[in-house]
Amino acid sequence: MIRNRFSCYCILCAILGLALVWLLFVTPSTALAQPKGPVSFINDVAPILQKNCFACHDAKKKKGKLDMTTFEALRKGGSKYDPIAPGKSKESLIVELVSSKNKDRMPPPDLGDALKPEQIAIIAKWIDEGAKLDAGVEAKTDLVRELRIRYVPRLPDAAYKFPALINAMAFTPDSKKVVIGGNHELTVWDAATGKLQRRIFTRAERAMGMQFLPDGKLVVAGARHGQEGDVRIYNINAGTPKDFGGFPAVDGVNDKTVLVKELLQVDDTMWGMAISNDGKKIAAGGCDRIVRVIDIATGNIEHAVENHADWILGVAFTPDGKGLVTASRDKTAKVWDLANKESLLTFPDHQNIVWHVATTSDGKFGFSAGEDGQIRQWQATDSAKAIGKATKALAGHGKAVFHIAYHADPKTPLMASCSADMTVRTWNPVAGAALKTMPGFTDAVWAVAISPDGQLVVGGAANGDVRVFKTSDASLVVNFNATPGYVPAKVETPKK
Numbered sequence: 209m210i211r212n213r214f215s216c217y218c219i220l221c222a223i224l225g226l227a228l229v230w231l232l233f234v235t236p237s238t239a240l241a242q243p244k245g246p247v248s249f250i251n252d253v254a255p256i257l258q259k260n261c262f263a264c265h266d267a268k269k270k271k272g273k274l275d276m277t278t279f280e281a282l283r284k285g286g287s288k289y290d291p292i293a294p295g296k297s298k299e300s301l302i303v304e305l306v307s308s309k310n311k312d313r314m315p316p317p318d319l320g321d322a323l324k325p326e327q328i329a330i331i332a333k334w335i336d337e338g339a340k341l342d343a344g345v346e347a348k349t350d351l352v353r354e355l356r357i358r359y360v361p362r363l364p365d366a367a368y369k370f371p372a373l374i375n376a377m378a379f380t381p382d383s384k385k386v387v388i389g390g391n392h393e394l395t396v397w398d399a400a401t402g403k404l405q406r407r408i409f410t411r412a413e414r415a416m417g418m419q420f421l422p423d424g425k426l427v428v429a430g431a432r433h434g435q436e437g438d439v440r441i442y443n444i445n446a447g448t449p450k451d452f453g454g455f456p457a458v459d460g461v462n463d464k465t466v467l468v469k470e471l472l473q474v475d476d477t478m479w480g481m482a483i484s485n486d487g488k489k490i491a492a493g494g495c496d497r498i499v500r501v502i503d504i505a506t507g508n509i510e511h512a513v514e515n516h517a518d519w520i521l522g523v524a525f526t527p528d529g530k531g532l533v534t535a536s537r538d539k540t541a542k543v544w545d546l547a548n549k550e551s552l553l554t555f556p557d558h559q560n561i562v563w564h565v566a567t568t569s570d571g572k573f574g575f576s577a578g579e580d581g582q583i584r585q586w587q588a589t590d591s592a593k594a595i596g597k598a599t600k601a602l603a604g605h606g607k608a609v610f611h612i613a614y615h616a617d618p619k620t621p622l623m624a625s626c627s628a629d630m631t632v633r634t635w636n637p638v639a640g641a642a643l644k645t646m647p648g649f650t651d652a653v654w655a656v657a658i659s660p661d662g663q664l665v666v667g668g669a670a671n672g673d674v675r676v677f678k679t680s681d682a683s684l685v686v687n688f689n690a691t692p693g694y695v696p697a698k699v700e701t702p703k704k
C-alpha cells in the first residue's frame with residue numbers, strides 16, 4: 209500500500225517535472241518559432257520599430273543620425289551605414305545592436321527594455337527573406353501615418369481585469385448622467401444611482417477630453433498614446449444596443465448613427481479639447497504641439513496654431529471665441545489671437561507643467577492649473593500693461609492640479625478642480641475664494657466636471673473611482689468604480 213502510494217507520488221512527480229520542463233523550455237521555443245509565411249515589413253516589423261525605436265529615431269530626434277520613420281530613411285542609415293543587409297541578418301547592424309549584451313544595445317540599456325527574442329526573430333527573418341517592402345507601401349511613406357491608418361481597433365474587455373484610469377468625463381445636458389472614458393469605449397452612468405447604463409465602443413483607446421455641443425451631441429478628443437489622436441462626435445443615445453458583458457452596448461466605431469462625425473485624426477495623443485461658446489468651433493491640441501481650430505459644420509481646419517515648445521495639455525476659447533487659451537508641458541499658459549495670428553501673452557508663473565486652463569465668462573481673467581499644486585488667476589484682457597499679471601493664487605491643493613471645470617453661471621460662477629492630492633475642490637473663481645473640499649478618493653483625481661444645472665460635481669480618479677457630490681454642501685451623492693465588470697481583488701487573510 210505504502211509502496212503503491214510512493215510509486216503514485218513518483219508518477220505525479222514525473223508528470224509535474226515534465227510539465228515544468230515543458231513550461232521552461234518548450235514554451236519559449238515555440239514562442240520563438242518563426243512566423244508562418246513571409247514576414248511583412250509594414251505589418252510585422254514596423255510596429256516593433258514604432259513601439260521601441262521611433263521615440264529616438266524619428267525625423268526630429270534622429271539619434272545616431274538615424275531616422276526610421278520611413279523605409280527610405282531607415283535604409284539610408286545613420287552616421288554609420290545601412291543597418292540592414294538584405295538576406296544576411298547576422299551581418300545586419302540592426303540585429304547586432306538589438307541583440308547586443310553590451311552598452312551599445314538598442315534601445316540603450318538605461319533608457320529602454322531589450323526587444324523580446326521573438327521580436328528579434330521577426331526582424332531577422334524579414335532580413336533573411338530579402339528585407340522587402342510590402343507592395344502598396346512607398347519607400348517614402350510615413351510609417352507612423354501608415355500604421356495608424358491600418359490600425360483596427362479592438363473591442364473593450366467585456367469585464368475588465370484591471371481598473372481603468374479616468375482622463376475625461378462630462379455630465380449629460382440634463383445633468384442626470386455622467387459619460388466617462390474607459391478603454392476603447394465611453395461608458396454612461398446614472399449620476400444618482402451609479403448604475404452603468406450604456407457602453408459605446410470607440411476607435412480611440414482613451415478619451416482625453418469631452419464636452420457636449422448645444423445640440424446634445426458629445427465631442428470627444430481621444431488617443432492611442434504615441435500613435436494616434438482624434439476628435440470625433442457621438443450621438444450617445446443612438447444605435448440599437450446589444451448585450452456586452454451584461455450591459456447594453458452600441459458601436460461607436462462602425463455605426464454612423466452613433467459616430468456622427470470624424471473631425472480630426474493626427475499621429476499622436478490629443479490631450480485637450482474645447483468648444484467655443486457659440487457651439488460652432490472646436491479647438492483641440494496635444495503631443496504634436498499644434499492647436500487646431502475646426503469649424504464643426506464644414507469640418508475645415510481654420511487655424512493650426514503652433515505657439516508652445518512642448519505638448520499642449522489644455523485648451524479653452526476666450527468667451528468671444530476670438531482667442532485661445534492654452535496650457536502646456538513647456539511650463540506656460542498662453543493666450544493667442546486667432547484673427548491676427550499672434551501671441552498675446554505668456555503666463556510663466558507655475559514654473560512647472562501647466563495642465564489645464566479656463567477663462568471667466570467676461571474673458572477678463574484666465575485660470576491655469578499646474579503641477580505646482582496652484583490654480584493661478586491672471587488678467588487676460590485688461591490694459592496692455594497689466595496683461596498677464598497674476599492677480600490671485602488659488603491655493604489649497606497640496607499636489608498637481610490636473611483639470612479645472614468652469615461653470616459659466618452669470619449669477620454665481622463656479623469652478624471645480626481635481627488633484628493628485630486625491631480631492632476635488634470648488635471655488636468662487638472671480639473672488640478667488642475656496643468653497644468646498646470633496647475628499648474620499650484613494651488615488652489621484654484626473655478628471656472633474658460640473659453638471660449643467662450647477663447642482664453636482666463629479667471627480668474621476670486614476671483607479672477608476674468616481675464620486676458625485678452636491679455642490680451646495682459637498683455631500684456625497686454616489687460613488688462607484690467606472691470599470692465595467694471589474695471586481696477588485698480580495699485581500700486574503702492568512703489562516704493561522
Ligand code: HEC
Pocket residue numbers: 257260261262263264265271272273274285286287288289291301302305306314315316319320323
Ligand atoms: C532612448 C533613445 C533610443 C532608443 C529608444 C533607440 N535608440 Fe538607437 N540610438 C540611440 C542613440 C543615442 C544612438 C547613437 C549611439 C552612438 O552613436 O553611439 C543610436 C544609434 C542607433 C543605430 C546606429 C545608427 C548609426 O548609423 O550610427 C541603430 C542601427 C539603432 N540605434 C537602432 C535602434 C533600434 C532598432 C531601436 C529600437 C529597437 C533603437 N535604436 C532604439 C538612441 C536610441
